[in-house]
Amino acid sequence: MNYLPATAIDALFARQKAFFASRQTRGLDVRKDALHRLKQAIELHREDLYTALEADLGKTREIVDMAEIGAVIHEIDFALAHLDEWVKPQAVPTAEIIAPSTCEVVQEPFGVSYIIGPFNYPVNLTLTPLVGAIIGGNTCILKPSETTPHTSMVLEAIITQAFEPQYVAVVQGGREENTHLLSLPFDFIFFTGSPGVGKVVMEAAARHLTPVVLELGGKCPLIVLPDADLDQVVEQVMFGKFINSGQTCIAPDYLYAHSSIRPALLHKLLEQVRERLPELGSTGKLVTSRQVARLQAMVDESRGEVLVGGQSDAQARLFSATVVDHVQWDDPLMAEELFGPILPVLSFDDTEVAIELINRHHPKPLAVYVFTRDAQLARPIIEQIQSGDAQVNGVMLHAFSPYLPFGGTGASGMGEYHGHYSYLAFTHRKSIRFVP
Numbered sequence: 001m002n003y004l005p006a007t008a009i010d011a012l013f014a015r016q017k018a019f020f021a022s023r024q025t026r027g028l029d030v031r032k033d034a035l036h037r038l039k040q041a042i043e044l045h046r047e048d049l050y051t052a053l054e055a056d057l058g059k060t061r062e063i064v065d066m067a068e069i070g071a072v073i074h075e076i077d078f079a080l081a082h083l084d085e086w087v088k089p090q091a092v093p094t095a096e097i098i099a100p101s102t103c104e105v106v107q108e109p110f111g112v113s114y115i116i117g118p119f120n121y122p123v124n125l126t127l128t129p130l131v132g133a134i135i136g137g138n139t140c141i142l143k144p145s146e147t148t149p150h151t152s153m154v155l156e157a158i159i160t161q162a163f164e165p166q167y168v169a170v171v172q173g174g175r176e177e178n179t180h181l182l183s184l185p186f187d188f189i190f191f192t193g194s195p196g197v198g199k200v201v202m203e204a205a206a207r208h209l210t211p212v213v214l215e216l217g218g219k220c221p222l223i224v225l226p227d228a229d230l231d232q233v234v235e236q237v238m239f240g241k242f243i244n245s246g247q248t249c250i251a252p253d254y255l256y257a258h259s260s261i262r263p264a265l266l267h268k269l270l271e272q273v274r275e276r277l278p279e280l281g282s283t284g285k286l287v288t289s290r291q292v293a294r295l296q297a298m299v300d301e302s303r304g305e306v307l308v309g310g311q312s313d314a315q316a317r318l319f320s321a322t323v324v325d326h327v328q329w330d331d332p333l334m335a336e337e338l339f340g341p342i343l344p345v346l347s348f349d350d351t352e353v354a355i356e357l358i359n360r361h362h363p364k365p366l367a368v369y370v371f372t373r374d375a376q377l378a379r380p381i382i383e384q385i386q387s388g389d390a391q392v393n394g395v396m397l398h399a400f401s402p403y404l405p406f407g408g409t410g411a412s413g414m415g416e417y418h419g420h421y422s423y424l425a426f427t428h429r430k431s432i433r434f435v436p
Contacts (some may be wrong), residue, residue, distance in 0.1 A: 001149055003173045006180050012169055014185050016112045017300065018305030019166035026109065026137045028087055034134045034163070039076045039125070041162040042069060045154055049123060056122070057244065058317075065090040067244070071400060075131045077420055078402040083134035083135055086423045091431075092262040101435045107427035109167060110211065111187030116201065117155075118180065118192040119145035119287045120247040122340075125215070126155060129190045130168065132422030138188065139167055143181060146174040147287050188426060192249075194337075195411050199223060213415030213425055215249070216408050217245040217337050218365040221358055222252035222395065223381060225351070226260050227259030229372035233394060234268045236371075237343065240395035242321050246341040250367045250389070250396050253338055254327070256354060259347040266307065269323060273308050277321040280311055284340045289314040295340040299324065301332040304344060329361050330362050355384045364410035366389075369395050388412050 004012070024030065042049075049069060053059040059068070089104040115135045117126030126144055133140040142159065144152035155171040161364055163169070171177060182189075182204035191201045192215040207214045222240075224233055240252050257265050262420040277283060286292050292314040299310050302324055309322030319341055327344035334344060348354035358365075370378040378392040388408035389398055399406050402419030417425045 001146075001153065003177055004171055005430050008021070009171055009180055010184070012141065012165060012171070013112065013186075014355060015166040016141065016169070020109075020111050020139045025091065025167065028083065029139060031135050032083060034167070035076050037162040038134070038158075039073060040132070041158045041236075042072060042127070042162070047157050048157070050156045052148075053123070055150045056148040056285070057120075057151075057247070057287065058281065058285075059244065059333055061242065061407065063284075064123075064173065067162065068121060071111050071121075071124045072127045072131070072399070073420070074329060074393070075128050075402060075422070079131055079135050079385075079422070083422065083423075088136070098433060103431065103433050105433060106386050107136070108430045108432050109427055109432045111354070112139060113138045113140045113142060113190065113426065114181060114186040115142045115185040115187070116191045116193065117142060117144045119147045120244060120249070122148045122151045123155065125159075125192045129422070130215075131194070132426040133188075133190075135169070135423050136426030138426055140169075141177060141186075142168070142170045143173060144170065171251050181208075187253075188212075188364040190417075191215065192275065192387055198413070213407070213417065214414075214415040215406075215411040215417075216411065217249040218385075218408070218412040219253040219362040220250060220338050220364070220365045220367045220369065221254060222369040222387075223258050223354065223371065224255065224261065224407065225370065225372040225377055226258045227276045227373045228374060228391070230261060230268055232339065232355070233265060233371045234272050236281055236369075236393075237269060238272055238276065240285045240369075241343050242273075242341050243358070245286050245319065247287065247339050248396065249337075250399055252343075252369055252395055253365075254344040254346060255346060255359070256346050259349050262345070262347045266323070266325060270308050273323060275323050280313060280320050281316070283319070283321050285317040285341060286319055287317070289317055291340065292317055292319055295319055295338065295342060298332045298338070299342060300337075301329055302327065302344075304328075309341070322422070327356060351381065355381060356395045358385055359373065364408070364412050366412040367391065367398075368407045384409070386427075 055409040089106045189212045195216045198214045296312045304324040304327040307322035307323045312319045322342045325345045368390045370389040382390045404417035405421040406418045407416035
């Protein structure tokens, strides 16, 4: 893979600055045409994406269709259906102090945007923000993850086919290239990744007072109350925890079950893990051998009881679906977001104490999941645990709705996107007053 030298990156940035200044990105027809071209290029490279995502992450065609290509196409179609409405100036009442006049709010593009894509859903989480950049009227430089090289090359082919580089371009690279890109005075930065790198991005953006959206992560709890439907819980854990080998920012990181139902829940869960994920590679591939070694060390150091799994093959980038019971808050498995197919299990007797411990040890996760047959029992839990988003009796799928804002708070991020919220994220709300 060829990486651009700093001088070429600077030249590309200057070309995008000039192109944005020409106002050619702002026309409604231009934005719609760009979305159509992006959609067509994705479809033309569908088979290439299947092959690349299997090589990089062991993803099946079904997962790619749902969580990668399908998610982006849905976002494009939703934007095409609603963009005419979103771009209209919003008339607002005139305050008495500035009468007589008429007032409105318009959405103005930021300019040259920079999107830093992650490795875990490299198509979805790189191209879905791009949809926001386009409908907002911006130009964009994308940097896909260097740890998913096959997919990053296909992404570059898609963008090269769909756009001239002064409008949208891909810059491949690792830390060195990203550091140089972050030194440039972008007008907007969108980052998806770890909180540690998020701090680096925010620090770099502060030098130019550049606005940012940070989509990070955290340890998302899955809380099971005594009256929960245990079969439903198991089905959602099997989907949410083990899809993509656990490498999902909104995956349930740990299972926090009421002690009265914990034995029955674990019995059902272990049955399903052994039946549906029996092989070492059943959950897909981890992104690097280093990540496998990290997870194996955490399991080895854990004081919990490994009920199933715990095996790995670092060279093949595989880790078995693993459930670890009797985990305490100070366990190595609870030190940080796992981002792997390991499910620590904790139990509680008092819901208020459980809430307090979540807020103390892992505040403001990206999502909170509560399972109960009575939604009124879930509401106070959701209200007392600050989080990016929440679900009752389900996991992760809220992130697929263009009607819902998706984003974190505190350590799990800042800013939201998807659907209309992507348009709002990539534009500035500009107040205008007309005096007669």
